[in-house]
Amino acid sequence: MNYSLIILIPLIPLAVFLVLGLLNRKIGPAVSGLIGVSGILLSTVLSFYTAYQYFGVVGKVSGAYPTLVESVVWMNFTDTLRIDMGVLIDPISVMMLIVVSTVSLMVHIYSRGYMKGDEGYTRFFSFLSLFTFSMFGLVLATNLFQIYIFWELVGVSSYLLIGYYYTKESAVAAAKKAFIVTRFADLGFLIGILLIGYYTGTYDFGALNDPGGAILSNWAPASFMGLSVLTWGLILIFIGGAGKSAMFPLHIWLPDAMEGPTPVSALIHAATMVVAGVFLVARLFPMYFFVEDGFALQIVAFVGAFSALFAAVIALTQTDIKRVLAYSTMSQLGYMMLALGVSGYEGSEGLGYMSSMFHLFTHAMFKALLFLCAGSVIHAVHSNELKDMGQLRKYMPVTHISFLIAALAIAGIPPFAGFWSKDEILVAVFEHNTFLYGIGILVAGLTAIYIFRIYFGIFWGKNKAYEHSPHESPSSMTFPLVVLAVLSATVGFIPFSSFISPDRTGFEGHIDIPMAIVAVAVALLGLGVAWILYKKESEMVSRLTDRLGVLYTWAHQKFYVDELYLFVTKNILFKGIAAGAAWFDRNIVDGTMNLIGNSTVVLSRKIKGMQSGRVQDYAMAFVSGTVLLAILFIYLWTS
Amino acid sequence: MIEGISIYELLTVTSILFFIGIYGFITRKNLISVLISVELILNAGAVNFVVINKYLYPDVLQGMIFSIFIIAVAAAETALAISIIINLYRKISSVEVRDVETMKY
Amino acid sequence: MERILFYILALIMIGFALASVMSRRMLRSVIYLLFVLCAVAGVYFMMDYNFLAAIQLTIYAGGIIVLIIFSVLLVHHIEMRMEIARPTRQLLTALACSLGLAAFLSVIYTYDFQVSGPGPGTEVSVIGAKLLDYGEGGFILPFEVISVLLLAAMVGAIVIAKGTKLSENKNEVK
Numbered sequence: 062m063n064y065s066l067i068i069l070i071p072l073i074p075l076a077v078f079l080v081l082g083l084l085n086r087k088i089g090p091a092v093s094g095l096i097g098v099s100g101i102l103l104s105t106v107l108s109f110y111t112a113y114q115y116f117g118v119v120g121k122v123s124g125a126y127p128t129l130v131e132s133v134v135w136m137n138f139t140d141t142l143r144i145d146m147g148v149l150i151d152p153i154s155v156m157m158l159i160v161v162s163t164v165s166l167m168v169h170i171y172s173r174g175y176m177k178g179d180e181g182y183t184r185f186f187s188f189l190s191l192f193t194f195s196m197f198g199l200v201l202a203t204n205l206f207q208i209y210i211f212w213e214l215v216g217v218s219s220y221l222l223i224g225y226y227y228t229k230e231s232a233v234a235a236a237k238k239a240f241i242v243t244r245f246a247d248l249g250f251l252i253g254i255l256l257i258g259y260y261t262g263t264y265d266f267g268a269l270n271d272p273g274g275a276i277l278s279n280w281a282p283a284s285f286m287g288l289s290v291l292t293w294g295l296i297l298i299f300i301g302g303a304g305k306s307a308m309f310p311l312h313i314w315l316p317d318a319m320e321g322p323t324p325v326s327a328l329i330h331a332a333t334m335v336v337a338g339v340f341l342v343a344r345l346f347p348m349y350f351f352v353e354d355g356f357a358l359q360i361v362a363f364v365g366a367f368s369a370l371f372a373a374v375i376a377l378t379q380t381d382i383k384r385v386l387a388y389s390t391m392s393q394l395g396y397m398m399l400a401l402g403v404s405g406y407e408g409s410e411g412l413g414y415m416s417s418m419f420h421l422f423t424h425a426m427f428k429a430l431l432f433l434c435a436g437s438v439i440h441a442v443h444s445n446e447l448k449d450m451g452q453l454r455k456y457m458p459v460t461h462i463s464f465l466i467a468a469l470a471i472a473g474i475p476p477f478a479g480f481w482s483k484d485e486i487l488v489a490v491f492e493h494n495t496f497l498y499g500i501g502i503l504v505a506g507l508t509a510i511y512i513f514r515i516y517f518g519i520f521w522g523k524n525k526a527y528e529h530s531p532h533e534s535p536s537s538m539t540f541p542l543v544v545l546a547v548l549s550a551t552v553g554f555i556p557f558s559s560f561i562s563p564d565r566t567g568f569e570g571h572i573d574i575p576m577a578i579v580a581v582a583v584a585l586l587g588l589g590v591a592w593i594l595y596k597k598e599s600e601m602v603s604r605l606t607d608r609l610g611v612l613y614t615w616a617h618q619k620f621y622v623d624e625l626y627l628f629v630t631k632n633i634l635f636k637g638i639a640a641g642a643a644w645f646d647r648n649i650v651d652g653t654m655n656l657i658g659n660s661t662v663v664l665s666r667k668i669k670g671m672q673s674g675r676v677q678d679y680a681m682a683f684v685s686g687t688v689l690l691a692i693l694f695i696y697l698w699t700s
Numbered sequence: 701m702i703e704g705i706s707i708y709e710l711l712t713v714t715s716i717l718f719f720i721g722i723y724g725f726i727t728r729k730n731l732i733s734v735l736i737s738v739e740l741i742l743n744a745g746a747v748n749f750v751v752i753n754k755y756l757y758p759d760v761l762q763g764m765i766f767s768i769f770i771i772a773v774a775a776a777e778t779a780l781a782i783s784i785i786i787n788l789y790r791k792i793s794s795v796e797v798r799d800v801e802t803m804k805y
Numbered sequence: 806m807e808r809i810l811f812y813i814l815a816l817i818m819i820g821f822a823l824a825s826v827m828s829r830r831m832l833r834s835v836i837y838l839l840f841v842l843c844a845v846a847g848v849y850f851m852m853d854y855n856f857l858a859a860i861q862l863t864i865y866a867g868g869i870i871v872l873i874i875f876s877v878l879l880v881h882h883i884e885m886r887m888e889i890a891r892p893t894r895q896l897l898t899a900l901a902c903s904l905g906l907a908a909f910l911s912v913i914y915t916y917d918f919q920v921s922g923p924g925p926g927t928e929v930s931v932i933g934a935k936l937l938d939y940g941e942g943g944f945i946l947p948f949e950v951i952s953v954l955l956l957a958a959m960v961g962a963i964v965i966a967k968g969t970k971l972s973e974n975k976n977e978v979k
Contacts, residue, residue: 677734677797681726681898688905695908702851704808707918710848713815715909717822717841719902724826726898727890732831732877736838739869740822743845754852758924761935764857765944768936771864772951776958778869782876783966789880796888 063114064131067148070107070158071197073100074190081187090182094173097186101169101193105162112155116560125565126152128267132203141262149203149266152561153343153418157200160425161333163548165193167541168328171433174537175324175440185225185322192218196333200340204264205254208341212250212305215334216243222329223321235317242314246304253297260290270347272406272564280352288353295349295357299342299364306338307391308398309368313623315391319383319445323436326383331390331432332425339397339421346414346563350406362402362493366500369395371620373507378617381445382435382515386428389471389511392504393424399501400486403493404563411563413493415570416485419557423478426552427470430545431512434464437538438519441531447515451522456531459539461520463546468516470549472509473584480581481553481572487580488573502583509587517595707755711748718744731785731795738781739774746770811851817844829886831877839870856929 077100081093088096119127132147169189176182195214202208217240224236258264260282269276281289300311307315318330329335342349342361349358369392376388397417404413437460442449454461470477473484483505491498533539558570594605606613615621671678702710717740724737746767753763789795818841825837842865849858889895939945 675797677726680722681901684722684726684905685901688901688908691908692904695912702807702811705811707920708914709811709815711913712910713818715906715913716819719906719909720819720822720826722905723898723902727895728826729888729890730831732873732880733826733834733887735873736834737826739838739865740825740841743842743865747845747848750849750852750854750857754854754924755920756918758921760942761927761932762942764854764927765932765935767857768860768932769947769951771860772955775864775869776955778872779962780958780965782872783962785876786879786966795880 064148066107067111067131067150067201070104070111070162071194071201073104073107074194074197076100078187078190078194081183081190085183085187088183090177093183093186097190098166098169098173100190101162101166104193104197105166108158108162111150112159115150115152115155121567126560126567128565130203130267139262142258142264144206144264145203146207147203148201150201152565153340154200156418156422156561157340158197160336160422161193161196161200164328164332164425164429164545165189165196167429167433167545168324171327171436171538171541172322172324174535175436176322177535181225185222188218188221188225189325189328192222192329192334196337199337202266204266205257205269206264208344209247209250209254212301212337212341213247215329215337216240216247216305219243219318219329219334222325223318225321225325229320231317232320235314235320239314239318242311243304246301246311249297249304250301253294253299253301256290256294256297260294266344270345272347272351277347277351288356291348292353292357295345295352296360298345299338299357299361302338302341303364304338305341306335306394306398307368308338308364308395309371310622312368312372312391313626316379316384316387316619319381319387323383323432323439326387327429327432327436330387331428335390335394336397336421336425339394339401339417342398342401343414343418346401346404347406349401350404350563358402358404360402361398362497365395365398365400365402366497367395368392369399369504370500370507371395373504373511374616375619376511377507377514378613380447382438382447382450382519383432383445385447385511385515386431386435389431389508390428392508393420393428393471396483396486396501396504397421397424399497400489403490403497406563408562408564408566409558409568411568412485412558413489414563415558415561415568416482416489418561420479420482420486422555422557423470423482423549423552426545427467427477427479427549430463430467430542430549431471433538433542433545434460434467437534437542438464440534440538442527447518449525450519452520452524453531454520457533459533459542463539463542464516464520466546467549468512470553471512472588473505473580474588475577475581476550476553478549478551478553480577480584482557484572484577484580485558485570488576491576502580505580506583506587509584510591513588513591514595517591521596523597707751710751710755714744714747714751717747729797731781731788731797731800734797735778735781735785739778742770742774807851811848814844814847814851817841818848829889831881831887832874835870835873835877838873839866842866842870853926856927856932 077096081088081096084093115126115129119129121127129150130147132145132149134143135146136144138144169186172185172189176185179185192215195211195218199208199211199215202211220236220240223239224233226232254264257269261269261276263269263276268274271277276291280291283290285293302308304311315330315335319326321330349355349361372388372391372395376385376392379385379388397420400413400417400420402413404411404415404417437457438450438453439445441453441457441460444450466477470479473480475481487498487501487505490501556570559567562568618624721737721740721744724740725734728734728737749763749766749770751763753760757763785795788800792799821837821840821844825834825841828834828837842861846858846861846866849855849861890898935942936944936948
């Protein structure tokens with residue numbers, strides 16, 4: 062392996078970020094777009110080259126794919142506890158390199174058309190490059206601390222990009238919300254890192270994840286409330302992951318994050334950053350699996366399953382197409398978490414892990430495609446609302462076909478990509494827990510309904526009276542759509558299981574025919590329901606919503622989670638704790654400081670008069686002092 | 701040494717002279733008067749040198765030579781002080797001490 | 806005889822010194838200082854230091870006093886009465902000075918001076934040799950330093966006193 066080439070993968074976007082960021086006003090949009098796209102193109106080529114080297118040339122070493130690490134010591138705390146900076150190459154990081162670089166490349170190309178004429182064009186590309194750099198750094202991290210650093214960097218770039226339209230109040234609010242919520246979750250992550258570092262004495266993934274190593278064979282160095290401290294550490298780390306991956310109840314920032322430009326939503330809030338949480342759990346999977354017999358993993362599974370169902374229900378009721386896609390993303394992320402949560406470790410036991418990564422891979426492709434299509438539609442009709450759209454298939458054929466392929470993929474209709482990964486997930490869950498399988502299959506049906514609801518709403522339905530006749534997007538925008546559509550249709554055929562499994566040995570994957578039939582049947586059922594309800598705008602929908610009554614209202618209001626948060630923050634945190642803290646800060650802390658300052662001022666005003674500037678006053682003081690000292694000495698000596 | 705006069709009497713006189721000079725230095729409000737007071741202080745010191753030389757170590761001349769130096773320095777100091785006073789008078793038309801307090805603060 | 810003479814001189818010194826620092830007329834104050842200096846010269850004479858007494862008279866009485874009188878005449882009207890410090894201030898200063906004097910005298914009178922017998926008289930040539938002697942106990946270095954100091958003081962005095970007015974006058978003349 063050529064490590065210097067791998068290190069270039071993150072460094073090129075960093076260089077692009079610096080160049081574009083520093084020369085923001087000096088270069089025109091054409092140049093900055095070209096720099097951005099060519100930078101990420103280079104990174105993409107290098108990523109594919111790395112994948113070829115890793116899987117093709119290096120291959121398996123004694124039956125398993127090796128973990129290749131190249132790092133330098135950055136900070137030394139003790140002999141073993143240190144922070145390194147480096148690159149770690151193993152199957153999932155290589156896979157993530159492919160995902161991030163491919164989607165990022167497509168989004169860069171797409172943005173050249175989408176952002177055309179925008180005032181902050183260069184700024185946009187520099188932020189995109191910053192994000193790409195951070196994401197590469199995250200997937201290549203060799204230890205917990207490095208991943209944490211890049212974790213925060215993606216958080217920052219996400220904040221910057223959500224707030225890209227910084228003159229829009231809602232965008233600023235959304236950016237702050239995303240930052241604060243994920244930051245809050247990252248507090249858990251940090252405490253988890255420190256706990257694990259303290260009790261194991263290392264941050265290194267290699268040492269932490271060694272299934273035969275000292276750490277995992279002795280996983281209870283201390284216990285707290287009946288659980289091993291390592292379990293607590295892993296749960297806290299999962300809280301961090303849940304914050305980034307928008308798991309319930311930390312999901313509230315993701316729908317609001319759709320205030321950012323649509324390419325950003327496609328790249329960050331659908332394909333790459335939000336899967337960082339899944340990636341984190343996968344990265345630490347041996348720890349999750351072996352520590353306390355996978356107790357923390359159970360939590361991951363249940364949180365994932367609940368989030369998947371919760372988000373799918375809300376997605377059914379939203380009218381903003383980007384928000385529907387956001388909740389859909391959350392639901393699919395729940396799927397991935399669920400699959401990780403039910404996975405085993407050895408050989409084909411690791412089906413859940415494999416399918417989770419597989420779904421991450423396929424989902425990145427088709428969800429990015431969905432967002433880019435949505436962006437194309439929004440570009441054409443200048444609205445996010447479903448009610449402003451209809452019959453667009455006549456105006457935008459390429460977008461229409463691409464969206465259809467992506468919708469079929471996410472719904473799990475063979476032979477599109479989503480079918481293969483989702484099927485593997487359902488098989489893995491079924492082998493583990495039938496209750497969770499029930500949730501999974503229900504979510505599969507709901508997925509088909511909500512995605513075809515917006516599909517029919519956008520491209521069929523009634524013809525609206527458009528102010529400007531909508532037209533197909535320029536080729537810079539349709540080209541990525543076509544590429545991603547082809548990928549969404551075909552990536553399912555990659556024999557993923559032979560590349561990726563928890564113990565890295567790989568196994569022979571196969572399609573479980575009865576399970577597949579059930580899943581496809583449910584998906585088709587959902588598709589059918591959507592067909593009946595939404596293909597033509599009919600009375601049935603409103604009658605149905607009336608019938609559901611409270612349930613519909615609740616789902617439409619996102620189950621009032623936001624309101625709950627607002628209540629907690631505004632009434633309890635702000636009024637109760639923060640007010641007290643503010644009072645303390647203003648009166649006690651500031652008061653002390655002001656007292657010191659003011660008394661110094663008053664004192665100096667008083668003694669200023671002594672410095673009259675008259676020589677004779679000084680002489681007087683000098684003489685009296687000398688005389689007093691002389692008298693003092695005389696009587697001390699003589700006595 | 702002076703016949704019949706002890707060193708104590710001489711030193712008493714110079715001490716009184718010295719403190720009169722200090723009193724003048726502190727209380728006078730005019731720069732020239734301050735200068736006069738300084739001359740008194742210097743003279744008290746010079747006489748002291750001479751007296752101690754004469755009474756305690758009559759064989760050597762150190763005290764006396766020091767007095768000569770004191771007189772020379774006093775002359776230089778007076779010349780400079782007078783020139784400063786004259787210059788000041790040209791600039792601010794006053795030789796009062798309280799008008800010359802830009803050292804303040 | 807010498808006792809009486811010394812007491813007269815001491816009285817002149819102290820009396821005129823006091824008068825000099827108390828007087829509210831500038832010129833009188835200077836003249837009183839002249840008397841004090843003359844009395845000091847008299848003490849030098851009585852101690853057989855004739856050369857020192859001569860210097861005292863020529864430089865102090867002849868040089869410095871004249872200089873001060875000139876400056877007084879330059880910056881004051883002869884009849885002007887000077888302001889005087891506040892009584893409290895005078896009292897405080899007098900108190901501090903008398904305290905200091907008391908301390909001095911108590912030290913002087915408790916110390917046992919080892920007075921040795923009358924020494925040989927001093928001749929001017931001895932003093933001159935001493936001043937120019939660069940052997941042990943010689944004063945050639947301070948002597949030279951003093952000469953440089955005097956030169957520097959002269960130049961400085963001229964430069965400072967000249968001020969800027971002269972050049973302005975020149976310009977006006979042109």
